[in-house]
Amino acid sequence: MSDIFFLILAGGAGTRFWPASRASRPKQLLPLSGAEPLILETARRVLPLALGWGNILVASGRHLVEPTSRILPDLPKENLLVEPVARNTAPCIGWAVSTVLRRNPNAILVVLPSDHHIGDPDGFRKALRDAIASAERGAITTIGISPTHAETGFGYIEVGDTIEGAPARAVVRFVEKPNRERAEEFVASGRFLWNAGMFIFRARDMLRAIEQHLPALAQGMAAIDLAAAKGAEEEAVSKIFPTLPAVSIDKGVIEHTSGLAVVPGYFGWSDVGSWQSAWELGEKDAAKNTSPKGAILVEAYGNHVVDLRSPDPGPKKRVIALVGVSDLVVVETDDALLIVPRERAQDVREVVDRLKKRGDEDLT
Amino acid sequence: MSDIFFLILAGGAGTRFWPASRASRPKQLLPLSGAEPLILETARRVLPLALGWGNILVASGRHLVEPTSRILPDLPKENLLVEPVARNTAPCIGWAVSTVLRRNPNAILVVLPSDHHIGDPDGFRKALRDAIASAERGAITTIGISPTHAETGFGYIEVGDTIEGAPARAVVRFVEKPNRERAEEFVASGRFLWNAGMFIFRARDMLRAIEQHLPALAQGMAAIDLAAAKGAEEEAVSKIFPTLPAVSIDKGVIEHTSGLAVVPGYFGWSDVGSWQSAWELGEKDAAKNTSPKGAILVEAYGNHVVDLRSPDPGPKKRVIALVGVSDLVVVETDDALLIVPRERAQDVREVVDRLKKRGDEDLT
Numbered sequence A, B: 001m002s003d004i005f006f007l008i009l010a011g012g013a014g015t016r017f018w019p020a021s022r023a024s025r026p027k028q029l030l031p032l033s034g035a036e037p038l039i040l041e042t043a044r045r046v047l048p049l050a051l052g053w054g055n056i057l058v059a060s061g062r063h064l065v066e067p068t069s070r071i072l073p074d075l076p077k078e079n080l081l082v083e084p085v086a087r088n089t090a091p092c093i094g095w096a097v098s099t100v101l102r103r104n105p106n107a108i109l110v111v112l113p114s115d116h117h118i119g120d121p122d123g124f125r126k127a128l129r130d131a132i133a134s135a136e137r138g139a140i141t142t143i144g145i146s147p148t149h150a151e152t153g154f155g156y157i158e159v160g161d162t163i164e165g166a167p168a169r170a171v172v173r174f175v176e177k178p179n180r181e182r183a184e185e186f187v188a189s190g191r192f193l194w195n196a197g198m199f200i201f202r203a204r205d206m207l208r209a210i211e212q213h214l215p216a217l218a219q220g221m222a223a224i225d226l227a228a229a230k231g232a233e234e235e236a237v238s239k240i241f242p243t244l245p246a247v248s249i250d251k252g253v254i255e256h257t258s259g260l261a262v263v264p265g266y267f268g269w270s271d272v273g274s275w276q277s278a279w280e281l282g283e284k285d286a287a288k289n290t291s292p293k294g295a296i297l298v299e300a301y302g303n304h305v306v307d308l309r310s311p312d313p314g315p316k317k318r319v320i321a322l323v324g325v326s327d328l329v330v331v332e333t334d335d336a337l338l339i340v341p342r343e344r345a346q347d348v349r350e351v352v353d354r355l356k357k358r359g360d361e362d363l364t
Helices: A038-050 A062-071 A089-103 A121-136 A180-189 A203-213 A215-229 A233-243 A275-281 A342-357 B038-050 B062-071 B089-103 B121-136 B180-189 B203-213 B215-229 B233-243 B275-281 B342-357
Strands: A004-009 A056-061 A080-083 A108-113 A141-145 A156-162 A169-175 A192-202 A261-265 A296-298 A304-307 A319-323 A328-332 A336-341 B004-009 B056-061 B080-083 B108-113 B141-145 B156-162 B169-175 B192-202 B261-265 B296-298 B304-307 B319-323 B328-332 B336-341
Touching (some): A038 A056, A038 A062, A056 A089, A089 A203, A141 A156, A215 A233, A275 A328, A319 A328, A336 B328, A342 B319, B004 B089, B038 B062, B089 B215, B121 B141, B275 B342, B328 B342
Parallel strands (some): A336 B319, B304 B328
Antiparallel strands (some): A108 A192, A156 A192, A169 A261
8 A cells, every 4th residue: 555645625615606516516526627526636636646546535524425425436435534514624634644644654645625627637746746755754845836927815835945855945934815016026036836735744744743733633633543443433523523723734733834845836727716717727619618518609709608407307408509798607507597707707706695695595 | 249350360480589489489479578478468458349258369370279278268269260381461361351250240350460569558459449440431451550760670551641530541552671771761751650460451341352352362261161161161271271372461462452541559569579679678677687586686787687497396496697797688498598698689590590400490
């Protein structure tokens, strides 16, 4: 068995992909950038390094167990870490650290979001291999994304000198989401990368860091470990998890840790943050439309058309027809239709808010 | 029983209201200007003059018998004239003339399209009463619509002097759809009305006119009459109808007839010619949107949103959400979604053409 374990964080909710995304069908379960759900693409992307599904863990919430398992049928049941309540990333990563250490004391853990797109998987795996090499030398390592624009929606990582003998560079500091001006300075300086929430470390190094910076979490992990030894892990998690500090691993542990390393990434990364980015990533026709098979587009340009309705049980056909419209997002589900200009795609939140306000939570 | 009979012409097809309208669900069966299908509004509008459903005839095609009867449950079965094939309006009006003459030799017949909207039904009935009074004096009479713009899609009627003692004016001539320039001249002159296909006459006067100008039709009518006397009308119609001259009553008979009269109409008439006119007639919110109950419109202006999907059998809700879009037509049916700018609403024909070309006749 390989020493390399993966933890795919798949507890996310989010309203930016309404009506495709719902509380019960969050972004990572949707095929937003290609034919497969993002979480399945994420897992398949790392399978060559994990050497099989046995080394892939997925953390998610109770209400997502069923759809997540359906999308990942090869994931061993015991590798699905079901968080009884959402407590941000530190408790869940701590639990995964304990889990892999029980299986392999030399475990290296690669923590990845489940809902990002990567255009160049080979380049991504190359960066992961470098990050793993860095982690093997004892550094908690992250992969920082080379910024393509002055984004104010991401945190940044300031990069220091190359680390002697390692394919990584030192981390000077993590920086919160900047304002526009600072973001522009960061990008112009060439010394900043985007924090994409990817962390690579020896499990024992992270355990030590948690013990030092988040002792309450370390205690909880120890209690869960103890229960697991008696075959009562699930019960212990139910009881202990809600009491653990709800903090991100970045803020709770990593930013307090010294000797951090970062591997710069250039592999066509996207956080698939809105329908606009789904369109950017999608396969487009000559008129820059993405559209389902059979759609009829007459003098229609730059539209992002998504049909997520259930297949009709009968032989009945269906068609979506756009005539003379441009740069729209059009999304059909069984119970909703959304039409919004691509450049206003972020405003779907307003629809979700209104639905909640009027008591239509079942549509959100 | 009243002497006044109505013939509602309901054989029309048409593609301008795709995807709402289909070969099997033409425009007159749709609630395009209000809550009820246009044909039902048409029938209800004349009920006070017909003195009940017994004096209302509806002419339609075989494939429309079922949906038409469902929409008009009070129409006596024997008052539905089922044309075995479409042969334009003359044969069908001839058949209706024979039918009402058998019931009442003094019958006056009012021929009306089934798919128009009338904003002021009282004004309309007043015009009808005038036209009936004119017909009672032996004139084949039409109601001409006072034009509101230089429309090139309608035929025109040139109006002559007031007819002494009758609430009508003489017809100088019928004019085919004019080009833009002539249409502007017509409207500027004040002497032209739109031909809306409404004809009012004593049945015996029309019989005489048909005998004179369309003898082949008169022979067919006589043969059908003969068969009807033996209780074999349906069989005779099946055999004879396809042989009758396929011509409009305007061109085949009326335009060759002298002593025609016209009553000018000012009653908020619309031929409901496209989604654009359906929007014009529809009930709009403060932002000039027409939309189904429960739709969510955020900074959306002037949209015409139509939801014609079957009611969901379950308790499931559905929502249509428009954010930041203006002046669109959005139509949802069970098997199609159309999005087109209001001002390009006529271009839905292109969609129907493409569907036919690729073999999807069942969607047209």
